[in-house]
Amino acid sequence: MWTGTWQTTYGEIILRQVGNKVSGEYIRGRGIFDGELDLTGKVLKGKFTNTVRSKEGNFIFNLESNNTFEGKWGWDSSIDIKWNGTLHIETNMNGESFRTLEEDTFGNPNELLRFVLHSTKNIEDNDFLKSIDIALGGIALKYIPNLLKISDKFWESYKNQKNKIYSFDYKTKKIIKEIDTSYLLSDIEIREKTKLSENKLPPRIPILINKVMPNLEKDFPNLPLELKKHKFFILTLPYYLDDFKNETCNLNGTLFDISYLLKHDIKLDSVSPDLEYEYIKPLSSFSENKDCSNVSGDWHLKNIRFDTVPNNIDGSGVRIGHPDTGWTPHPELNFKNNYSENYDLSSDVNIFDVNSESAEEAVPSGNNPLFQYHHGTSTGGLLISKHEYEDNNGDKKDSKVKGIATGATVVSIRAINSVIRVGTITLTSAISKAIEEDVDIISLSVGGIPFFSLEWLIKIAVWKNIIVVAAAGNYSQMIVAPASYSDCIAVGGSTMDDLPWVGSAYNIPLIFNSKLDISAPSKNICVPSWKGRGAIVRSGNGTSYATAIVAGAAALWLQTFNRNTLINQLSGGNSLQELFRAHLHKTAREPSGWNTLINGPGILDLSNLLKLKSLPNPSIYPFPPVIDKLDDFFGMNLEGSVGNRFFPPAWLPVVFGDRIDSVLDEGGEELVSILLSNPELVSIINSLGEDIEEVEEIIDTVVDTGGEVLNDAIDIVENSTRVVVNTIVRGLSNGVKAITGWFL
Known part of the structure; x- marks a missing residue:
């Protein structure tokens, strides 16, 4: 009650x-x-x-x-x-009332089945919910029959247990982890539900629907129509993700098949499953030199010419949104007695755990070497760590961690758990929260697959003149999302010797349409971390760290030139993001032998970036350095209303020929998720792309004769290629297999 x-x-x-x-x-x-x-x-x-x-x-x-x-x-x-x-109160599709999860959350990630529904049409709530109900009935019968066994008591039980999920054995109807309330229906009720579903009638599935940015038009009345017309909803099904994994042989393909059915049955522009396995992850790792003893703690400052920054410029007055694992009371984050002047703890948000209102991450953490603990502490240190700190005893100590914007304020958003995975919906929620908290910069040291709602929110952030900086990716070759979006500033990695860091993603001309905007130090960077309950400093690698450095530089830039002054000087068609990007390009330091085609314009150089004489004229549009900016890599075409439509990179039309439009409309997002989760395939595409005519010849054979000859055509490359391709094809949904002709 x-x-x-x-x-x-x-x-x-x-x-x-x-x-x-x-x-x-x-x-x-x-x-x-x-x-x-x-x-x-x-x-x-x-x-x-x-x-x-x-x-x-x-x-x-x-x-x-x-x-x-x-x-x-x-x-x-x-x-x-x-x-x-x-x-x-919200109403389910049968007109019955049920309580939703908290209004400002999308539900706990990594637990329930979730999908993002996207529409550009005017939607009447009742009709919308009813059509979802009808569509889900048939889908449940085919793909998730156990979904029909769950009663409306699920959400009450879920909330009473503080949103913790407990799995059931559906055969014995026993709770694997004992709780007080069962939410399974009787056999008679299940049969009644099944009959309703078979007759395409509402089967009473207690779903939740949450609108992404529900107050969008009220909060941003002047939002351009091309952004305003898009509506995104989070559909949460009362079914355990782990159970679904155990019951489904082809997890990704089945999730996409469900998405395609929902899209067609409800007549939506697109439906995207919450791919929260290992596609989006923190983009850093720790070096063997864990204690940083043989590494200069300030080499990155010297490399970006930090010594030229005026003493009165430290990022003061600038708010940095920081979606990551959260904060810890580490002295290198300027914490003393659980307080840091650099963290706005009244605005921090925990997306990952709806029961916690703090973005604080636990100390000590676990010791699983595959987990990524305290990543937000490490990247946060590079944002704001002062070059000396005062411990709890009041003693001054020289800091091994040297932050860039030591006067900036961080709004910490805990969107990544200790494990190295985070849901795409969770990251979407994190960006939404950053926008709501009126940040000036969003620093994204995570990366993975493209996601329509994520790109849409980033476009809104850029429209609001928020600078969005994202990591290009580690050992992925292709630049990952969200850095791959043209609205993001993509950051690659460099070394102490002014070379591209070997693990950094890079531009692949003619193959992918995304490109690096700037590089910054990313190898052997001293960052704060923990060992048990002991605060330590260790050496790390990754474009995560390069991203934090560039985000810190953006804070110095905003303070130097005054954010409001710059905005007032911008021409009508321009954004603060593009001005900053143009300035980065113009002032980048290009070392001898640096390949700008592959590695972008060069390395961050504060000595020129903070000089007024190098600042592009804000009233001129477009800025010369970005006049030839390419369209989004696999980004949503926000100019139209076509669903699941991606801007094709150069190699895709070669692969699919005349079928490119239908393939991208129906399965573009799925194909990208496959590429990003299979770096070996990207290597193959890259090597084949060196001779585009050879690719055309191979693919023409496949298209002409059908998927069954794919193995023979691929014999041109190593045998391992055939194994990779076969594995990928088996993981596709039935829908994409039919469209592409891949029936292996």
């Missing part, structure tokens, strides 16, 4: 009822409720604690209906201040 999210006189509160006990929180987790119901269940009395002020008060709420309460509160025995609330 009381469980749910309530909009109240003092903002949103979240309550959970177990028996006659009710607990919860308010003010984004900074206040705690603890109360008890009377015999009627309609009067809730108890205490609340303001954890910020360490002060306790009393409250009494009277339930006036199922959806509203009238109440009062006070700091002492006199409870006389009004506190009223209304339950947030």
Whole structure:
């Protein structure tokens, strides 16, 4: 009765009822409720604690209906201040009410099946929900029959268990991890649901629908039509991802098959599954020289000419959105007694755990060598670590970590867990939060597959004159998303010897249409980390670190030239992002022998970047350095309404010939996900691309005779190529296999 999210006189509160006990929180987790119901269940009395002020008060709420309460509160025995609330209700496709997850979340990642629905049409809520319900009935019968066994009690159980997921054995109907409430239907109810689904009638699946940026038009009334017309929804199914993995032989292909069916049945522009396996990951790793003892802690500063930065320029007044693993109270992040002047802890967000309102990451962490712990601490240190720090005893110590923008403010967004994977929807949510928190820069040291909603949000961020900097990728060759989007500034890696870092992604002319904007130090970089409960500094490699360095440089740039002044000088068709990009290109340092075609314009050079005489004229559009900017690499065509449509790089028309449009419309996103999860295939494409005529000859044979001759055609390259291609083809959805002619 009381469980749910309530909009109240003092903002949103979240309550959970177990028996006659009710607990919860308010003010984004900074206040705690603890109360008890009377015999009627309609009067809730108890205490609340303001954890910020360490002060306790009393409250009494009277339930006036199922959806509203009238109440009062006070700091002492006199409870006389009004506190009223209304339950947030959403309606499922059968017209029944159910409570959603918290309004500002997309649900816990890595647990439930989720899809992003994209439409450019005007959608009536009731019709939209009904069409989803009907479509899901048939899909459930074919792909997820156990979905029909779940009752509407799922979400109540989910919230009562604080959003923790417990798996069921669907054959024995026993809970693998014991909880109090079962949400499985009886056999009779399951049969009734199945009959409804077979007859294409609503089968009562208790789904959740959340709109991405629901207040978009209200918050941004002047948003251009080409951005405003796109609507994205997160569809969450009450089914465990781990269970689905165990039941599905071809996980990715099946997820895309479900997406294609939803798209066609509901008549959407696109539907994308939440690919949260290992496609999007932090782009860094630690070196063998873990203690940084043989590495100069400031070589990266010398390399980018940091010594020329004026003493009064430190990024003060600039807010940097930082989607990563979160923050820790490391002294190199300028924390002392759990406080850092560089972190806005009132605005930090935990996307990964809806039960935590803090972006703080646990210390100590685990010791699995495959996990990526405290990545946000490492990249955060390069953003703002002061060049000396004061420990908890007040003693001054020289810092081994040298940050770039030591006066900037970081808004930490915990969007990556300790494991090296994060959902594409989770990253979408993180960008949305960064925009809402009015940051000036977004530093993205993560990368993976392209995602429509992610690119759309980045375009909105750039329209808002937020500078978005992203890592190009490690050992992936092709530049990963979101760096591959033309709206992002793509950052590659360089070394102490002014060479491209061997692990950095790079430009592949004629093969992929994305290109590097700048390179920065990324090898043997001293960064903060932890060993058990001990704060340490260690050496790391990766374009993650180059990205943090460039984001810090952007903060210095905004302070130097004054962000508001620059915006006021921009011409109508330009953005602050393009001005910064043009300035980066113009002032990049090009070492002897540097291949600008492959590795971009050069290495970050602050000595020129912060000089007024080198700043391009903000009133001129387009900027000369980016006049020939290529279209997005596999990005969403926001100028039209075609779903699942990607801008084709040069090699794709060669591969698919006349079928290129239908292939990209139906399965472009899936093909890119396959490429990005198979770096060997990118190497093959790259090597074949050196002789485009040879590629044409091979592919023409495949297209003319069908997929069955693919193996023979590929014999031109190594035998391992054939193995890779066969493996990839087997992982495709049935839909893409039919379109491409790959039936292996």
